Amino acid sequence: METGIKPVNEETICRSVYPCITLKGKMNEASEFYTGVFGDGKIIQTSPFAVQFDLDGQKFLILNDGPQSSPNPAISFMVYCDSASEAEQFWNKLSEGAFALMPLGSYEWSPKYGWIQDKYGVSWQLFTGSRNDHLQKFCPTLMFTGTNTGKAFEAINFYTGIFPQSSVQDMMNYQESDGEDPALIKHAGFKIKDFAVKAMDSSPDHGFSFNDAISLVVECEDQEEIDIYWDALTSEGGKEVACGWLTDKYGLSWQIIPKALGKLLQDHERMPAVMNSLMKMKKIVIADLENA
Numbered sequence: 001m002e003t004g005i006k007p008v009n010e011e012t013i014c015r016s017v018y019p020c021i022t023l024k025g026k027m028n029e030a031s032e033f034y035t036g037v038f039g040d041g042k043i044i045q046t047s048p049f050a051v052q053f054d055l056d057g058q059k060f061l062i063l064n065d066g067p068q069s070s071p072n073p074a075i076s077f078m079v080y081c082d083s084a085s086e087a088e089q090f091w092n093k094l095s096e097g098a099f100a101l102m103p104l105g106s107y108e109w110s111p112k113y114g115w116i117q118d119k120y121g122v123s124w125q126l127f128t129g130s131r132n133d134h135l136q137k138f139c140p141t142l143m144f145t146g147t148n149t150g151k152a153f154e155a156i157n158f159y160t161g162i163f164p165q166s167s168v169q170d171m172m173n174y175q176e177s178d179g180e181d182p183a184l185i186k187h188a189g190f191k192i193k194d195f196a197v198k199a200m201d202s203s204p205d206h207g208f209s210f211n212d213a214i215s216l217v218v219e220c221e222d223q224e225e226i227d228i229y230w231d232a233l234t235s236e237g238g239k240e241v242a243c244g245w246l247t248d249k250y251g252l253s254w255q256i257i258p259k260a261l262g263k264l265l266q267d268h269e270r271m272p273a274v275m276n277s278l279m280k281m282k283k284i285v286i287a288d289l290e291n292a
Helices: 027-037 084-094 152-162 223-233 261-266 271-279 286-290
Strands: 017-022 042-046 050-055 058-063 075-081 099-107 110-117 123-128 138-144 167-173 185-192 195-201 214-220 245-247 253-258
Touching: 027 042, 027 050, 027 058, 027 084, 075 084, 084 099, 084 110, 084 123, 138 152, 152 167, 152 185, 152 195, 152 223, 214 223, 223 253, 223 286, 261 271, 261 286, 271 286
Parallel strands: 017 058, 075 123, 138 195, 214 253
Antiparallel strands: 017 214, 042 050, 050 058, 075 138, 099 110, 110 123, 167 185, 185 195, 245 253
16 A cells, blocks of 8 residues: 655646545545556556546546545546547446446437446546547536536536636537427536536436535635635535535535645655644635644
8 A cells, every 4th residue: 555645747737627536445446447448547646545647638636535425427527539449449448337328329419429437436428529629638527407407507607707717618508309498508618727627407307416526626826816716616505615625506516725735745744734734624724734
């Protein structure tokens, strides 16, 4: 078992926003699985409680402990595949112990597409087609369903109004032929801090909604940035949780953390005191961690 944090490979492209998945007791197994499934994936940082890995220059985080909930398709990952053969390769590797939400095949919107929930409960939409040069290969996709149905448009404007380097990239409503309310969003793309996210409404009773098994991490440069995002995301019914975690008014989980947190935790002598201070916080106060 790893006993310390390994240094990050500086060549890795690390954005300040990235997804976090909690898989109790399966952290190492799952991180090895995903880096093996998706081509040039690699582990970039490990500790007894977390693994960071890289997929196509994107950072993912898996936690070994934390929330009690399990992943579900309310958050899936849209994977932009360069070819039908790449989509098939990913599908075949993900298929062991998995469940097909939409079979891999040819669809009106993509010559090779499939939606699969893997053996860990994490969902992937494999899409074959061109993508903008500034769009990352793996895009978290938010499904607004249940009590959130019809709120995708509102949420997109809420999120892009909070974060800098934000914009709405595309948006399409359902048609009557889709069997959904034309007022609902069929698919949309937007960016927060230059990180691409997808969103959609879905009115059927799927029996799931957002939970804290998958969250979005936002690394902040300073306390002012933490305060701005924290206050905005916990407004209008959002809730403070613990250790930099919060849920917004739609139930989506966020981790608002200082960029320097990883460095503080690399100091083996100070790490217990830093962790003890962190565990007492809801919103993170950088000065308190530095003085721990």
